[in-house]
Amino acid sequence: xxxxxxxxxxxxxxxxxxxxxxxxxxxxxxxxxxxxxxxxxxxxxxxxxxxxxxxxxxxxxxxxxxxxxxxxxxxxxxxxxxxxxxxxxxxxxxxxxxxxxxxxxxxxxxxxxxxxxxxxxxxxxxxxxxxxxxxxxxxxxxxxxxxxxxxxxxxxxxxxxxxxxxxxxxxxxxxxxxxxxxxxxxxxxxxxxxxxxxxxxxxxxxxxxxxxxxxxxxxxxxxxxxxxxxxxxxxxxxxxxxxxxxxxxxxxxxxxxxxxxxxxxxxxxxxxxxxxxxxxxxxxxxxxxxxxx
Amino acid sequence: xxxxxxxxxxxxxxxxxxxxxxxxxxxxxxxxxxxxxxxxxxxxxxxxxxxxxxxxxxxxxxxxxxxxxxxxxxxxxxxxxxxxxxxxxxxxxxxxxxxxxxxxxxxxxxxxxxxxxxxxxxxxxxxxxxxxxxxxxxxxxxxxxxxxxxxxxxxxxxxxxxxxxxxxxxxxxxxxxxxxxxxxxxxxxxxxxxxxxxxxxxxxxxxxxxxxxxxxxxxxxxxxxxxxxxxxxxxxxxxxxxxxxxxxxxxxxxxxxxxxxxxxxxxxxxxxxxxxxxxxxxxxxxxxxxxxxxxxxxxxxxxxxxxxxxxxxxxxxxxxxxxxxxxxxxxxxxxxxxxxxxxxxxxxxxxxxxxxxxxxxxxxx
Numbered sequence: 001x002x003x004x005x006x007x008x009x010x011x012x013x014x015x016x017x018x019x020x021x022x023x024x025x026x027x028x029x030x031x032x033x034x035x036x037x038x039x040x041x042x043x044x045x046x047x048x049x050x051x052x053x054x055x056x057x058x059x060x061x062x063x064x065x066x067x068x069x070x071x072x073x074x075x076x077x078x079x080x081x082x083x084x085x086x087x088x089x090x091x092x093x094x095x096x097x098x099x100x101x102x103x104x105x106x107x108x109x110x111x112x113x114x115x116x117x118x119x120x121x122x123x124x125x126x127x128x129x130x131x132x133x134x135x136x137x138x139x140x141x142x143x144x145x146x147x148x149x150x151x152x153x154x155x156x157x158x159x160x161x162x163x164x165x166x167x168x169x170x171x172x173x174x175x176x177x178x179x180x181x182x183x184x185x186x187x188x189x190x191x192x193x194x195x196x197x198x199x200x201x202x203x204x205x206x207x208x209x210x211x212x213x214x215x216x217x218x219x220x221x222x223x224x225x226x227x228x229x230x231x232x233x234x235x236x237x238x239x240x241x242x243x244x245x246x247x248x249x250x251x252x253x254x255x256x257x258x259x260x261x262x263x264x265x266x267x268x269x270x271x272x273x274x275x276x277x278x279x280x281x282x283x284x285x286x287x288x289x290x291x292x293x
Numbered sequence: 294x295x296x297x298x299x300x301x302x303x304x305x306x307x308x309x310x311x312x313x314x315x316x317x318x319x320x321x322x323x324x325x326x327x328x329x330x331x332x333x334x335x336x337x338x339x340x341x342x343x344x345x346x347x348x349x350x351x352x353x354x355x356x357x358x359x360x361x362x363x364x365x366x367x368x369x370x371x372x373x374x375x376x377x378x379x380x381x382x383x384x385x386x387x388x389x390x391x392x393x394x395x396x397x398x399x400x401x402x403x404x405x406x407x408x409x410x411x412x413x414x415x416x417x418x419x420x421x422x423x424x425x426x427x428x429x430x431x432x433x434x435x436x437x438x439x440x441x442x443x444x445x446x447x448x449x450x451x452x453x454x455x456x457x458x459x460x461x462x463x464x465x466x467x468x469x470x471x472x473x474x475x476x477x478x479x480x481x482x483x484x485x486x487x488x489x490x491x492x493x494x495x496x497x498x499x500x501x502x503x504x505x506x507x508x509x510x511x512x513x514x515x516x517x518x519x520x521x522x523x524x525x526x527x528x529x530x531x532x533x534x535x536x537x538x539x540x541x542x543x544x545x546x547x548x549x550x551x552x553x554x555x556x557x558x559x560x561x562x563x564x565x566x567x568x569x570x571x572x573x574x575x576x577x578x579x580x581x582x583x584x585x586x587x588x589x590x591x592x593x594x595x596x597x598x599x600x601x602x603x604x605x606x607x608x609x610x611x612x613x614x615x616x617x618x619x620x621x622x623x624x625x626x627x628x629x630x631x632x633x634x635x636x637x638x639x640x641x642x643x644x645x646x647x648x649x650x651x652x653x654x655x656x657x658x
C-alpha cells in the first residue's frame with residue numbers, strides 16, 4: 001500500500017489544493033499542507049479561521065470540494081473505511097460518551113476497526129486496551145463510568161480510546177478544551193509521550209499559542225481559510241505573525257521553562273514604553289534554544 | 294459476583310478491583326472471541342425463563358382451564374388429544390403472536406433508541422406506528438379490505454412513514470436529533486389523518502378501526518403468526534449484527550466515522566430493520582402502546598449497560614406483552630380487554646419509577 005520513499009520515518013499525510021466548504025460557505029480555499037511524519041503538528045489560528053475544518057478534512061470527516069488529501073500517496077477517498085480507521089485516528093472536539101459507559105468499554109470501542117463480528121476481543125485487542133489504559137494512566141479508573149470522571153480524566157479516557165485504535169497518525173481537535181490549566185498540561189504531556197515513545201504522528205488543533213510552541217515541532221498558523229505561516233515554532237511565532245494572524249499586538253519572549261517562544265499580549269490598558277525592546281517582537285529574533293525533535 | 298444479585302450495591306462493587314463486569318472468551322480455532330457480560334447473561338436467562346412461564350400460563354387460562362404442566366405436555370406433543378387441540382389450535386397462535394410481537398417491539402425500540410441516542414425516539418413516538426395506524430384505518434374506512442390485508446396495509450404505512458421521516462430529516466446526512474423532531478411532526482400528521490378518517494367513516498368502520506388501533510391479541514390465529522415469525526427470523530439476526538456498529542455510533546457520528554463505521558449506511562440499515570420489526574409487529578397486533586418505548590429502557594436498567602441491549606430488550610418486550618395480555622383477559626371477569634390498554638396503563642408508571650429510581654441512585658435517566 002505504502003508508496004512512500006524508504007527514508008520516511010512514518011506516515012506521509014498531505015493535502016493539495018484543498019477547498020473545503022459547508023453548503024455554500026467556503027471555509028478553506030486552495031491550501032497545501034504536508035504533515036511532518038513522526039512529529040507533533042499544531043494548527044493554530046483565530047476562531048473560525050478553518051483550522052478544525054482542515055483537521056476534519058485530514059480525517060476524511062469532510063470531503064473536499066476540490067483538491068485531495070493523500071495518505072502515503074493514496075487519496076483518502078479511495079482508502080476503504082476500515083483500513084483508514086486502522087491507519088488514522090481522529091478525536092473530535094468534546095466528544096460525549098453515553099451515560100454509564102465504563103472507561104474500559106469506551107477504550108475497547110477504539111478497537112472496532114480491528115474487529116469482526118466473530119472476533120470481537122482478540123489477544124491484540126486486549127493488549128492494546130491494556131497498554132492504552134496504562135499509557136494514559138487510566139488503569140485504576142477502568143471500571144468507572146466515563147460520565148462520573150473529572151474533565152481531565154474524561155479527556156484521558158477518550159485519548160486512551162484513540163490510542164487503543166493503534167493508528168500511526170492521531171488527529172486531535174482541541175484536546176484541552178474545557179480543561180483547567182493543570183489538566184491541559186497533563187493532557188499535552190501525555191500527547192508528547194505518545195509521540196516520543198510510540199512514534200505516533202500527531203496533528204492537533206490548539207487554541208493556546210504558548211502551548212502550541214511548547215509541545216509542537218511544527219506549527220501551521222491559519223488565517224481566513226489560508227495558511228499564514230508554517231514551520232518550527234520559533235520561526236512561526238513572531239510578533240509580526242501573531243499580529244497578522246490573530247490581530248493581536250504582542251511581544252514574544254522566551255519561555256523560561258521550555259525555552260520556546262512565549263506570546264505576551266499587549267492590550268490597550270497595558271502598553272509598555274519599551275514595546276520594541278530588543279530580543280522581543282522582532283521577526284528575525286535569535287533562534288530560541290533548539291527544542292525540536 | 295455477589296453484586297450481580299444486589300442492585301443496590303452493584304455500583305460500588307463494580308468499581309472494586311475483583312468483580313469482573315466482563316469476562317473475555319477466546320477460541321483459537323475457529324478464531325472466535327468476544328466479551329461476556331455476566332450480568333447481561335443472567336438477566337437474559339431470567340427474562341427467557343419468565344417469558345416461557347407467562348407464555349404457558351397464558352395458555353392455561355380461558356373458558357376451559359388447563360394446568361400449566363398440562364400445557365407444557367401438549368406443547369411437546371404429549372398429553373390428552375382434546376387438550377392438545379385447544380392448546381394448538383386456539384391458544385398457541387395467540388400466545389405466539391404475543392411473544393413475537395413483544396420481541397419485535399422491544400428490539401425495534403432498542404434499535405431506534407441506540408441509533409438516535411435518544412430514549413424518546415422509539416417507533417411509537419416518531420410516527421412509524423401512527424403511520425401504520427393511519428394506513429390500516431384508511432383501509433377499513435375506505436373499504437379497501439377487499440384488496441390488501443390489514444397486515445400489508447400496516448406494513449406499507451409503517452415503511453412509507455419511516456422513509457418520509459428519513460427523507461425529511463435528511464440534510465447532509467441525518468442526525469438522531471433531527472429524526473426525533475421530524476418524527477414527532479410526522480406522528481401528529483398521521484394521528485390527525487387517522488382521526489379524520491374515523492370521523493369521516495361510518496360508525497361500524499370506526500368501531501372496527503378502534504379495536505385494532507388500541508393493540509389487540511384477541512382471536513389471533515395461525516394466519517397472524519406466519520408472516521411475523523418469518524420476518525423475525527430475518528430481522529432479529531440483522532438487528533444483532535448491527536449491534537456492534539451501533540455501539541460506535543453511540544459515541545457520535547464523527548467518532549464513529551473515525552472508528553471506520555459507515556455511519557449513514559448503518560443508520561439506514563438500522564432504520565429499515567427497526568421499521569420492519571415494528572411494522573410486522575403492528576400488523577399482527579396493532580400498535581400495542583408503550584412496549585417499544587419502555588422495554589428497551591427497562592432492559593438497559595436491568596442489565597446495567599450503557600445502551601439498550603437488543604436481545605434483552607426483545608425478551609423484556611415479550612414478557613411485557615404476554616403478562617399484559619394475561620392481565621387483560623383476567624382483570625375483568627367475562628371481558629377480554631385489549632392488550633394495548635394494559636401496556637399503556639402499566640408501562641407509564643414502570644418507566645417513571647425506573648427514571649426516578651435511577652436518578653436517586655445517581656446513574657441518571
